[in-house]
Amino acid sequence: xxxxxxxxxxxxxxxxxxxxxxxxxxxxxxxxxxxxxxxxxxxxxxxxxxxxxxxxxxxxxxxxxxxxxxxxxxxxxxxxxxxxxxxxxxxxxxxxxxxxxxxxxxxxxxxxxxxx
Amino acid sequence: xxxxxxxxxxxxxxxxxxxxxxxxxxxxxxxxxxxxxxxxxxxxxxxxxxxxxxxxxxxxxxxxxxxxxxxxxxxxxxxxxxxxxxxxxxxxxxxxxxxxxxxxxxxxxx
Numbered sequence: 001x002x003x004x005x006x007x008x009x010x011x012x013x014x015x016x017x018x019x020x021x022x023x024x025x026x027x028x029x030x031x032x033x034x035x036x037x038x039x040x041x042x043x044x045x046x047x048x049x050x051x052x053x054x055x056x057x058x059x060x061x062x063x064x065x066x067x068x069x070x071x072x073x074x075x076x077x078x079x080x081x082x083x084x085x086x087x088x089x090x091x092x093x094x095x096x097x098x099x100x101x102x103x104x105x106x107x108x109x110x111x112x113x114x115x116x
Numbered sequence: 117x118x119x120x121x122x123x124x125x126x127x128x129x130x131x132x133x134x135x136x137x138x139x140x141x142x143x144x145x146x147x148x149x150x151x152x153x154x155x156x157x158x159x160x161x162x163x164x165x166x167x168x169x170x171x172x173x174x175x176x177x178x179x180x181x182x183x184x185x186x187x188x189x190x191x192x193x194x195x196x197x198x199x200x201x202x203x204x205x206x207x208x209x210x211x212x213x214x215x216x217x218x219x220x221x222x223x224x225x226x
Binding site: 031033041042043044045048050055056091095103104105106107108109110 | 157158159160161164203207211212213214215216217218219
């Protein structure tokens with residue numbers, strides 16, 4: 001299995017521009033999570049989906065952030081307009097509903113976003 | 117509210133034993149996780165505790181006390197490759213999401 005795939009791996013943009021981050025979860029996984037990681041705040045959950053449906057978006061910082069999951073194999077996280085304080089590493093993770101009780105989350109390699 | 121506390125940094129010597137503590141206050145409890153994250157890489161799953169007691173996996177062990185809201189990760193026979201951040205995360209009851217602590221950066225010296 002290829003694992004969770006994220007693109008791009010690095011993104012540098014200017015304040016005010018639209019940014020789109022992409023994620024392909026592991027095939028057969030029912031859950032997809034978007035996280036943001038910074039030195040100050042650590043790893044924060046932004047939103048998660050179950051069977052392509054958003055379940056909890058309480059971590060989405062503001063209306064500039066939106067996420068979609070049009071099908072089981074693809075999700076996007078969009079920031080419009082971007083601001084310097086959005087600079088962080090954004091991780092996507094997926095997990096299965098069934099299986100081990102700990103419902104292990106498998107993380108993608110992350111997208112390092114820098115907003116100038 | 118939900119709060120997870122871990123020490124920010126720890127250092128240890130190769131071959132030694134180190135214990136990384138985690139205390140938590142959450143709305144309900146349905147499992148505690150430890151993840152390892154090497155610099156510039158993604159977190160990877162290490163261990164899971166949902167009942168009180170010790171879970172052992174090779175050189176790594178994780179302990180949980182639900183009444184005290186406390187866990188620790190024990191690393192034995194430290195190796196240089198164990199230098200990484202260790203993240204404690206809690207899953208609240210009736211949810212699928214994890215709340216992560218800010219992580220403990222462990223440096224292992226020769």
